[in-house]
Amino acid sequence: MTGARRPGPGEDPDRTDVRVHRSGPIRYAVAERFGRPRPAAGHDTRPSSGEICPQPPSRLDAVMGPPLDRRPQGEDCLNLTVTTPARDDRARPVMVWFHGGGFSSGGGLMDWYDGGALAAEGDVVVVSVNYRLGALGYLCLDGVSEGNLGLYDQVEALRWVHRHIAGYGGDRTDVTVFGQSAGALSIRLLMELPEARGLFRRAILQSAPLAILARPREEATALGRIFAERLAVHAPGADPRTAAPAALLAAQRDTALAHRARSTLEPPFGPVGTPGGALDAGARDLDVLYGWNADDMTAFPDEPNEDGDPAGPTRRMYEEPLTALGQRLARAGARVHAYRLDWRPAGSPYGATHCLELPLLLGARAAWRNSPMLGEADWDEVDELGRAVRAAWAAFARTGRPGVVPPALTCRRVC
Structure with missing residues (x-):
């Protein structure tokens, strides 16, 4: 759908009262299983399916709440949306969003990731991207799948932006990628992927758990064999390349259960090995903003925690690895800023938890209604802080510096 976005039933007019054009869903690529x-062929005039990748429920439903919109699921899922203040020749900064979800759930088309407020207030173009998840995106199995397909989907989305975003009022030479959790891990890997070189100039990494960035190929192949064994139970004689999606998800669930003995945080399917290239060369001349939420690890109660205080696990999983990355990027010639979000909504048992920055950046009141992590905070409070956070992210996309930030957000220049 293309046109001025208007408040829907129950939506917050404060997030939608400025006219923006929201185009999509748009099919940016196609792929065989x-x-x-x-790239989607230029002569392909079929309407987008609007599908997101087949997926199980998110393990973070208890924290974020389950999604209130229901999107069709299917393998024609390489779709994106574009939200822009105007389809003109202004050549605005472009912000490309890669969602989180442990490489197993989520979708850029979901209402949580509506970029209307960010586009309108920041005068930027926001692109929200689906990519393949779980076994469909990251299975590593000899003769079946090489792995890292979801990562290559993201590269193809960035190529689509490079080719088409001028028609949506955006500047293809001024692209910022931003992502949270698994989306931020993806961006870290895109920095060293040769195919992604030159497709973005700035990057925002939100709560990237770098300790689980990528697994060795041998370990991924072993998990792939477990997946194949479990698929044979759910669909005897079936080939992974043709089995029903429901059977794939059942085998994926079983593989996840087997993998929990090793880690409750690391997903069973995710990036494999080092895709190629050198991080230092890819990071040179990038502007990078990275950070975490002060209580990120309260979202993962099954993780070992000696004294019940989330500070230690959050420091080990997020602060220390991200700080080391920031220092490495600075040495490589990147211009780097770091942030930490300390906002703890009243009445929330989770504090400044994983995903808490999402309603400050994307989505509207209707999408985040009754989200447990927001506690007793009313939408006016969320939106007041959100306007300041959105302004900082948009400023970074425009200049490489976040500018003035609200007290709940601390920010410093690394180099």
Whole structure:
């Protein structure tokens, strides 16, 4: 759908009262199951399916709340949306969003990730991207899937932006990628992927758990064999390349249960090995903003925690690895800023938890209604802080510096 976005039933007019154009869903690529993506052909006039990748429920439903919109699920899922203040020739900064969800759940088309407020207030173009998840995106199995397909989907989305975003009022030479959790891990890997070189100039990494960035290929292949064994139970004689999506998800669930003996935080399917290239060369001349939420680890109660205080696990999983990355990026020639979000909504048992910055950046009141992590905070409080956070992110996308930040957000220049 293209046109001025208007408040829907129950939506917050404060987030939608400025006219923006929201285009999509748009099919940016196509792919055979377990194959690399190909750009959608210019003569392909089929309407987008609007699908997101087949997926199980998110393990963070208890924290974020389950999604209130229901999107069709299917393998024609390489879709994106574009939200822009105007389809003109202003050549605005472009912000490309890669969602989180442990490489197993989520979708850029979901209402949580509506970029209307960010686009309108920041005068930027926001692109929200689906990519393949779980076994469909990250299975590593000899003769079936090479792995890292979801990462290559993201590269193809960035190529689509490079080719088409001028028609949506955006500047293809001024692209910022921003993502949270698994989306931030993806961005870290895109920094060293040769195919992504030159497709973005700035990056925002939100709560990237770098300790689980990528697994060795041998370990990923072993998990792939477990997946194949479990698929044979759910669909005897089936080939992974043709089995029903429901059987794939059942085998994926079983693989996740087997993997929990090793880690409750690391997903069973995710990036494999080092895709290629050198981080230092890819980071040179990038502007990078990275950070975490002060209580990120309260979202993962099953993780070992000696004294019940989330500070230690949050420091080990987020602060220390991200700080080391920031220092490395600075040495490589990147211009780097770091942030920490300390906002703890009244009445929330989670504090400044994982995902808490999301309603400050994206989505509207209707999408985040009754989200447990927001506690007793009313939407006016969320939106007041959100306007300041959105202004900082938009300023970074425009200048490489976040500018003035609200007290709940501390920010410092690394180099």
